[in-house]
Amino acid sequence: MPYRILIVLLLLIPSSGMLGQSASALPAGLLAPNVASYHMDVRLDPASKTIVGTERITYTNPSPDTLSEIWLRLYLRAFRDANTTWMREYGRWSAATLPPDYIGDITVQRLALADGTDLLTSATLTDTLMRVPLPQPLLPNQSLELDVIWASRLPRVFARTGYGGRDDSFFMVGQWYPKMAVYDRGRWDIEPWHANAEFFNDFGTYDLNITVPQGYTVAGAGVPDGVATNADGTRTLRFTADDVTDFAFATSPDFQTRMVKAGGVDIALYYLPEHSAAADEYLGVAAEALQMYAAWYGAYPHPRLTIVDVPDNATAAGGMEYPTLVTSEVGRSASSYSWLAYVTAHEIGHQWWPMQASTNEAAEPWLDEGLTEYTGIRYVAESPRGWTTSAAVAYEQSLYASHAGLPATLPSWQYVNGAYIVVYSKTALGLWTLEGVAGADRFRHAMAGYLTQYRFKHPNGADFRAALERDLGDLGWLFDDYLSGSGVIDYAVAQIEQTDVASTVRVVRKGAVRVPIDILVTFKSGAQQQQTWDAQATSVELKFPISNPVVRAEVDPFRKLKAELNRLDNSLGTWHFMLPILVVRL
Ligand SMILES: [Zn+2]
Numbered sequence: 001m002p003y004r005i006l007i008v009l010l011l012l013i014p015s016s017g018m019l020g021q022s023a024s025a026l027p028a029g030l031l032a033p034n035v036a037s038y039h040m041d042v043r044l045d046p047a048s049k050t051i052v053g054t055e056r057i058t059y060t061n062p063s064p065d066t067l068s069e070i071w072l073r074l075y076l077r078a079f080r081d082a083n084t085t086w087m088r089e090y091g092r093w094s095a096a097t098l099p100p101d102y103i104g105d106i107t108v109q110r111l112a113l114a115d116g117t118d119l120l121t122s123a124t125l126t127d128t129l130m131r132v133p134l135p136q137p138l139l140p141n142q143s144l145e146l147d148v149i150w151a152s153r154l155p156r157v158f159a160r161t162g163y164g165g166r167d168d169s170f171f172m173v174g175q176w177y178p179k180m181a182v183y184d185r186g187r188w189d190i191e192p193w194h195a196n197a198e199f200f201n202d203f204g205t206y207d208l209n210i211t212v213p214q215g216y217t218v219a220g221a222g223v224p225d226g227v228a229t230n231a232d233g234t235r236t237l238r239f240t241a242d243d244v245t246d247f248a249f250a251t252s253p254d255f256q257t258r259m260v261k262a263g264g265v266d267i268a269l270y271y272l273p274e275h276s277a278a279a280d281e282y283l284g285v286a287a288e289a290l291q292m293y294a295a296w297y298g299a300y301p302h303p304r305l306t307i308v309d310v311p312d313n314a315t316a317a318g319g320m321e322y323p324t325l326v327t328s329e330v331g332r333s334a335s336s337y338s339w340l341a342y343v344t345a346h347e348i349g350h351q352w353w354p355m356q357a358s359t360n361e362a363a364e365p366w367l368d369e370g371l372t373e374y375t376g377i378r379y380v381a382e383s384p385r386g387w388t389t390s391a392a393v394a395y396e397q398s399l400y401a402s403h404a405g406l407p408a409t410l411p412s413w414q415y416v417n418g419a420y421i422v423v424y425s426k427t428a429l430g431l432w433t434l435e436g437v438a439g440a441d442r443f444r445h446a447m448a449g450y451l452t453q454y455r456f457k458h459p460n461g462a463d464f465r466a467a468l469e470r471d472l473g474d475l476g477w478l479f480d481d482y483l484s485g486s487g488v489i490d491y492a493v494a495q496i497e498q499t500d501v502a503s504t505v506r507v508v509r510k511g512a513v514r515v516p517i518d519i520l521v522t523f524k525s526g527a528q529q530q531q532t533w534d535a536q537a538t539s540v541e542l543k544f545p546i547s548n549p550v551v552r553a554e555v556d557p558f559r560k561l562k563a564e565l566n567r568l569d570n571s572l573g574t575w576h577f578m579l580p581i582l583v584v585r586l
Pocket of ligand 1: 350369372
């Protein structure tokens with residue numbers, strides 16, 4: 001989800017340089033390990049804002065350990081009162097002020113093994129989690145089947161999931177059913193749901209029958225697979241999804257639909273009639289972004305991507321990602337859809353991070369939101385539908401600037417008072433800087449290599465670093481100094497000095513981040529020389545013969561360092577006519 005901000009920068013001249021590669025789908029068939037799979041029959045009652053459901057979860061122990069218990073996530077319990085971890089971090093309401101229609105909840109009525117053995121009596125609830133002791137341990141690679149009956153109460157949407165729209169008839173149904181927690185690296189991931197975090201799940205298959213009133217259209221994740229009309233005035237739609245970590249759907253009696261193909265992928269848009277003028281832009285951005293990311297990182301591995309447009313009074317449901325389904329919004333400007341482009345491109349970026357490289361968003365949100373923010377902001381800088389590169393950089397820097405002293409790699413719950421934005425913006429600008437330093441082709445090759453190694457797995461930050469360093473060499477400046485540190489990237493040309501014997505340029509590293517930089521010097525003759533400084537020391541002096549003195553010096557002349565906020569001191573001297581640049585490596 002893009003962090004909600006009130007700053008909307010003016011949307012400037014579009015840039016050129018759009019890539020023309022096509023997105024080809026990966027071959028059909030199961031690609032991911034089948035760890036947690038779900039078969040569900042669910043029924044939405046729009047009047048009571050509830051969903052009742054039955055599910056069979058098939059869980060296979062993916063670890064070498066024997067499991068004596070399992071854990072279920074019950075996300076909607078986050079909204080049951082003002083005292084949950086989620087609500088306390090959100091900080092908007094007390095018990096006295098929480099409006100009743102903003103309350104959500106989920107209750108499990110039956111939990112049993114497939115042979116009928118009850119598990120609910122011995123299960124215990126804490127916050128958004130249920131601990132379930134097993135009557136017999138689950139061995140490595142062994143599977144169990146759980147039968148669950150539950151009821152979910154949806155809140156009026158204020159964070160990702162719930163209802164709104166015309167007569168409260170729009171429903172965004174996310175994080176809404178009893179779901180397996182993840183056992184990874186020798187432990188259950190049992191952090192309660194935090195307000196900043198979204199999810200971390202295992203891969204599996206989904207097969208759902210969703211029953212809604214007759215007039216409702218359902219925008220489901222995965223692929224639609226038939227519809228049946230029922231005698232009680234409802235209809236049941238089937239959806240299936242493979243190689244995914246979750247399932248969400250939206251429904252409304254007002255949805256209109258459009259579809260385009262991008263490479264081998266169907267892009268389905270569900271939009272509201274009041275936003276029909278934006279339909280072309282939604283589809284254009286989605287098709288372009290999907291193909292651009294496929295060219296950078298590797299193919300989108302599903303046959304279909306669904307885009308959900310949200311009502312103007314339910315924008316809290318907009319700008320969210322689920323596997324094969326994203327929500328977006330038209331934005332506030334009547335004259336430009338560039339906000340739509342930014343949000344939509346970001347959410348589609350999530351179809352790579354974390355939907356393919358499935359990282360733990362609560363523990364290491366930078367691997368999820370940071371990589372995605374980089375991906376989306378690069379789309380808006382590349383696409384004619386977006387912003388100029390300088391506008392995109394300025395926008396991202398405006399998000400980063402107020403929290404530039406914070407690391408980007410903390411767990412999500414350690415960021416308070418809006419500081420979570422630094423996970424997005426600092427990481428995005430750091431990766432964009434690395435792209436500049438390493439070169440776009442080498443950088444994207446390294447990113448694609450990371451995804452190839454960890455697609456449908458659970459990598460962590462160390463895995464990401466190792467994958468990038470394998471291709472690009474030591475990146476201590478990025479991972480230690482910048483992302484995990486509190487320092488900034490800041491260079492300056494401090495002095496140009498002429499003596500009887502030498503012309504000397506002094507460049508200083510004012511920030512703690514030791515990223516290598518280019519230094520461009522221009523001589524009185526008009527000749528130019530470019531050097532690269534490793535910036536391990538805090539300053540460097542470049543000496544030249546006084547016979548052709550330096551008249552100008554500039555650090556980072558090609559603006560590779562997108563994370564450098566203060567560029568005012570990056571040059572000294574006067575412009576001069578120029579000759580071709582001689583490149584020297586320090
Ligand atoms: Zn996001």
